[in-house]
Amino acid sequence: MIRAAWDRLRLFNIGELFAHRGRTTMAMVVMGVSAGLLVSVFSISGSITGSVDKLTHSLGGKASLEVSGITDAGFDQSLLQQIRSVGGVETAVPMLRQSIGADDNRALLIGADQSVAQLGSDLGGTLKDQASKLLTVSNGVLVGSAMGHQEGDKLQLGTVTATVAGVIDDGTAAKLNGGHIAIALLPVAQKITDRVGRLDSVQIIAAPNTDVDQLRSDLTKVVAGRAVVADPDLRTAQAGGALTLVRYSTLASSAAALIVSSFLIYNAMSMAVAQRRPTLSLLRAMGGKRAPMVHDLLAEAALLGLFGAISGSIIGIFMGRTAIHQLPAAIVNSVESRTEYEVPGYAVPVAILACVLASVAAAAIAARQVYKVAPIEALAPVGVGAADAVKPVMRWAAAVLGLAIVVGAVVLARADIGRLSIGSISLAITGAVFLCYAATEPIVRAVAAVARTFGAPGALGATTIERAPRRVWATVMTVMIAVTAIVAIGNASRNMVSAATDSFEGLARTDVFVSPTAMEQFPTGPLLPSDLKEKLRAIPGVGQIGSAQMAFATLGRGRVMLQAYEGGVARTSALDNVSQADLGRMARGEGVVISRDVARSLDVHEGSDLTLPTPTGEHKVTVLRVVPYFSAIAGVVVLDLDVMRQWYQRPGETIIGVDFAPGSDHAAVMAAVRAAVPADIHVDTGRQAVTAISSSVRQGTSISAAILWIVVLVSAVALLNTLMLSVLDRRRELGVLRAMGTSRRFLLRAVLTEAAGIGVIGAVMGLVVGSAVHYLATFALGHAISMDIAYHPSPLLVAYAIIALGLSLLGALPPALRAARLPIVEAIAVD
Structure with a gap:
């Protein structure tokens, strides 16, 4: 039985794949593109979360819990003894961990004591092996090989001149932040960072037979809100949150590519069925069963999807490596580990499975042509058999299902459920496809009507269109989806960038910003030099500062960005509409302003009580306002600067805003500010800050935009495939027309009119559906980034549609040329 099935598959299916190499190649290419896009998208998010997870395990080893600081200010070291006294704690390993350097030189400084060896981690092994070096060298540190130092080198770390006591071997260093790491004994690390008596983390090894959940509860009571007690993977989960928006938007674009690819597979399998009708009818007449034929076609489609996905996944690995460098710096630098590119273990299998399932599902629809027809009907031309007609029951079922999906998409987009709302975009497009299936006959008639406007060649093209309604409908859908995706997602992303840019426009009111990192990265540290503010104040021409x-x-299991401001300089737009009374309450530590996503995740609203865990204990505040704020990386909690310094034990500032005095020479004052600021600290004008943030937001959407244009190219291949099928299916007919004296130019124009009809109707439908989905997407993206996005249909959407149409029509040229150059004798001799 198995041998017979294999022989049948090899002779009638695999053999056909080799016989029609062009069609096979095209089908594999588009599935390969879809697989490549999926693998690259998975790899982008997997690289950041994987890097954090890798670092967490390299430092934490067998720790079952971690007590970590609420912010990068950490917590008081006196808490360590209280943690060690909790029943069930076998070992409590203190650590200090702080980022040092910036941009490409960013590294991680780790401080630990001899108890780290009990963790059984890469860090513990390294410190144990080279502890003697650290003990014998003043201010000694161990550095990773990627730091570019040798033993005995001097390097400046903070205010301390450290000495390289040893270099970690390449194998171990690669596991520790990619080799960008410096390790010191805990007192030395505290001295380097000027954080004597502070810790960032305590790794907990539970005693044997200890209930970890109960231990977590006991530790939570002991720390009393001054630190966070959680599983070690909390850092990984928080890192993934910063990528959610990029991941969802790119997945939505990749899903559009997969849907278009599925339609192309449908066309390819329809082509296979059409060309094999004589063979299939003969097998049916000889007593062959329909089920094995259908199974063979599904197996053929699975092979197309499998081999296309395997090759595409390999390319996707390299695509992801390139794409990860396109991520905004704010996302990459929002996590403590350096991002190392890696492909998650699930990426390739999931991409391959998705492509195989899409191929089989599309082929199953095409294969119904075999399953539904009688032996004598299989000998009829395409369009004559009942299998090519859409039954009324199917039309009504598709209409009801499509309407239900569209309604569900609207509900999902309007519901304030955060970044999950982005799923409404793909859902709406899917619902539109079902509704279009219900309207197959009007769509095909419209395509034929467009073709007929081109005169006699168009009349011939229209006849061909009406003979293969399903095939034409599937191709119209590929064009429609491509245009819809470009119009809807492209314009919604443009509106999102505009809304985000407008929300930061207030920064332009400040003349100069001084920060440790670029403003587009949301400067969270390190703190600026303590004397810098007074140096700037003393510069002639400086007004307000x-x-x-x-x-x-950490707030709950999520991560938020605390923002605190002094006076009217460098103030966030989140406070623009906050009353003076509420500002007074904030100054007294009675309330905070939070962004919408924070309110949603904590289930609070204006007037609600909110408990903030801080290094000085828990503080109860009132939610004064819930405001829209661009929260692509993390939600925002705004409080008074003095309150933040006191509660979070974080003196100083990470941003200094400077306004020039009226009548001052701005160029001269700016030059003086730059001269007063150390070289490694950023100085930007307010306008430069807005431009940089706008560019960073736009960069975050660039990957999705690139994927959308790939979808357009896939649709061009789909149109090529369909028209090539049309030419092959009418090979004898075209030969007879040529024998009767029809010119090559006439046949060329006849095929192009088919493409014009399909392209024009597909583009028009794409404009209509795309505009509707664009309107829906503004709500979905608004919930995703926690701010209001205005719907602004751009005149460019027509240009997008025309460009997408033009690229699709390019796919008509090869089959049109083939039809024109068809040898008369060979064409007539086909039968």
Whole structure:
């Protein structure tokens, strides 16, 4: 039985794949593109979360719990003894961990004591092996090989001149932040960072037979809100949150590519069925069963999807490596580990499975032509058999299902459920496809009507269109989906960038910003030099000067960005509409302003009580306002600067805003500011800050935009495939026309009119559906980034549709040329 099935598959299916190499190649290419896009998208998010997870395990080893600081200010070291006294704690390993350097030189400084060896981690092994070097060298540190230092080198770390006591071997260093790491004994690390008596983390090894959940509860009571007690993977989960928006938007674009590819597979399998009708009818007449034929076609489609996905996945690995460098710096730098490119273990299998399932599902629809026809009907031309007609029951079922899906998409987009709302975009497009299936006959008639406007060649093209309604409908859908995706997602992304840029426009009111990192990265640290503010104040021509702080903090299991401001300089747009009375309450530590996503995740609203865990204990505040704020990386909690310094034990500032005095020479004052600021600290004008942030937001959407244009190219291949099928299916007919004296030019124009009809109707439908989905997407993206996005249909959407149409029509040229150059004798001799 198995041998017979294999022989049948090899002779009638695999053999056909080799016989029609062009069609096979095209089908595999488009599935390969879809697989490549999926693998690259998975790899982008997997690289950041994987890097954090890798670092967590390299540092934490067999720790079952971690007590970590709420912010990068950490917590008081006196808490360590209280943690060690909790029943069930076998070992408590203290650590200090702080980022040092910036941009390409960013590294991680780790401080630990001898108890780290009990963790059984890469860090513990390294410190144990080279502890003697650290003990014998003043201010000694171990550095990773990627740091570019040798033993005995001097390097400046903070205010301390450290000495390289040893270099970690390449194998171990690669596991520790990619070799960008410096390790010191805990007192030395505290001295380097000027954080004597502070810790960032305590790794907990539970005693044997200890209930970890009960231990977590006991530790939570002991720390009393001054630190966070959680599983070690909390950092990985928080890192993934910063990528959610990029991941969802790119997945939506990749899903569009997969849907278009499925339609192309449908066309390819329809082509296979059409060309094999004589063979299939003969097998049926000889007593062959329909089920094995259908199974063989599904197996053929699975092979197309499998081999296309395998090759595409390999390309996707390299695509992801390139794409990860396109991520905004704010996302990459929002996590403590350096991002190392890696492909998650699930990426390739999931991409291959998705492509195989899509191929089989599309082929199953095409294969119904075999399953539904009688032996004598299989000998009829395409379009004559009942299998090519859409039954009324199917039309009504598709209409009801499509309407239900569209309604569900609207509900999902309008519901304030955060970044999950983005799923409404793909859902709406899917619902539109079902509704279009219900309207197959009007769509095909419209395509034929467009073709007929081109005169006699168009009349011939229209006849061909009406003979293969399903095939034409599937191709119209590929064009429609491509145009819809470009119009809807492209314009919604443009509106999102505009809304985000407008929300930061207030920064332009400040003349100069001084920060440790670029403003588009949301400067969260390190703190600026303590004397810098007074140096700037003393510069002639400087008017108002104000401080601000930003810091990531843990709130619940999520991460938020704390923002605190002094006076009217460098103030966030989140405070633009906050009353003076509420500002007074904030200054007294009675309330905070939060962004919508924070309110949603904590289930609070204006007037609600909110408990903030801080290094000084828990503080109860009132939610004064819930405001829209661009929260692509993390939600925002705004409080008074002095309150933040006191509660979070974070003196100083991470941003200094400077306004020039009226009548001053701006160029001269700016030059003086730059001269007063150390070289490694950023100085930007307010306008430069807005431009940089806008560019960063736009960069975050660039990957999705690139994927959308790939979808357009896939649709061009789909149109090529369909028209090539049309030419092959009418090979004898075209030969007879040529024998009767029809010119090559006439046949060329006849095929192009088919493409014009399909392209024009597909583009028009794409404009209509795309505009509707664009309107829906503004709500979905608004919930995703926690701000209001205005619907602004751009005149460019027509240009997008025309460009997408033009690329699709390019796919008509090869089959049109083939039809024109068809040898008369060979064409007539086909039968």
